[in-house]
Amino acid sequence: MDLKKLHLFLYTFCRYFIATIIISYAFAKLLETQFTSQPSVYDQPISSLSGFQLTWYYYGYSFWYGAVIAFAQIASSLLLFFRKTTRVGIVLFLSYMVNIVLMDYAYDIEGAKGMATLLLLMGIFVFVSDYRVFFKLLIQEPPLFSNADRPNWMNKGSKVKFVYIPMVFIGFFVLLTTLNTKYLKKDEFTGAWEQVETKDRLYFEAAKSFQLKKSCETNSYQNGVYEVTDNQITLKAAKDATEAYLKASYTIKEDVLTLIEGDKATVYKRVR
Numbered sequence: 001m002d003l004k005k006l007h008l009f010l011y012t013f014c015r016y017f018i019a020t021i022i023i024s025y026a027f028a029k030l031l032e033t034q035f036t037s038q039p040s041v042y043d044q045p046i047s048s049l050s051g052f053q054l055t056w057y058y059y060g061y062s063f064w065y066g067a068v069i070a071f072a073q074i075a076s077s078l079l080l081f082f083r084k085t086t087r088v089g090i091v092l093f094l095s096y097m098v099n100i101v102l103m104d105y106a107y108d109i110e111g112a113k114g115m116a117t118l119l120l121l122m123g124i125f126v127f128v129s130d131y132r133v134f135f136k137l138l139i140q141e142p143p144l145f146s147n148a149d150r151p152n153w154m155n156k157g158s159k160v161k162f163v164y165i166p167m168v169f170i171g172f173f174v175l176l177t178t179l180n181t182k183y184l185k186k187d188e189f190t191g192a193w194e195q196v197e198t199k200d201r202l203y204f205e206a207a208k209s210f211q212l213k214k215s216c217e218t219n220s221y222q223n224g225v226y227e228v229t230d231n232q233i234t235l236k237a238a239k240d241a242t243e244a245y246l247k248a249s250y251t252i253k254e255d256v257l258t259l260i261e262g263d264k265a266t267v268y269k270r271v272r
Contacts, residue, residue, distance in 0.1 A: 022077050030067060035059040055109060087134075184206045189257070191204060193270055194268060200214055201213045209223065210235055222235075224236045233246075233250050233259070
């Protein structure tokens with residue numbers, strides 16, 4: 001068996017197969033047979049949508065964004081049809097195909113995983129077949145500017161990066177950890193609560209904020225921040241944070257929150 005010829009046939013087949021199939025996906029985006037949500041999806045709560053519905057709604061929100069992806073797919077297809085431009089075409093193809101495969105698995109897009117995985121594996125095969133060229137270009141080729149091109153102070157100070165790089169990693173890690181702990185940390189209230197009688201909803205969210213919404217309405221009729229001290233919770237309206245909108249003692253048992261103001265007890269059940 002002539003392995004070189006076999007490699008040639010597989011290499012050529014993969015190029016043409018990828019280029020042919022990916023064109024169909026490009027036209028599907030431009031002709032809006034892909035990234036199109038059904039009317040019923042728009043009236044469903046976000047929490048009830050599947051990964052497929054979420055993804056299609058998100059990418060379908062902007063036609064021009066889908067068109068950009070489509071034109072990138074068409075460009076990579078045309079480049080893959082010709083041997084001299086295959087290298088550019090396969091790099092362009094892999095730049096978006098890796099993301100598509102990750103999205104298909106992360107959002108559980110049934111029916112798309114198989115073909116996307118096959119196309120990615122074929123693309124990797126085409127890329128690896130030419131690994132010597134890519135290795136030479138990306139690793140062995142000298143950097144754009146040599147030490148001789150740079151001023152002496154820049155060469156002498158180049159070791160500063162060994163201090164700067166750890167500072168960047170540690171600095172942002174500490175900063176974002178502090179942000180998370182101070183403003184985004186969840187407590188026992190965090191989530192959506194539905195009043196048992198009226199079906200109004202009370203949302204406890206990031207940065208100790210809250211929203212109150214009437215049943216079946218999207219806009220809040222009250223919002224602000226909340227404070228918890230001992231066994232008491234205080235809701236302060238954003239319009240007038242100096243006065244308490246609601247001040248009550250509370251109990252939380254499993255998924256039931258009870259707010260007690262004097263003789264009045266309001267019961268909420270956790271929705272999520």
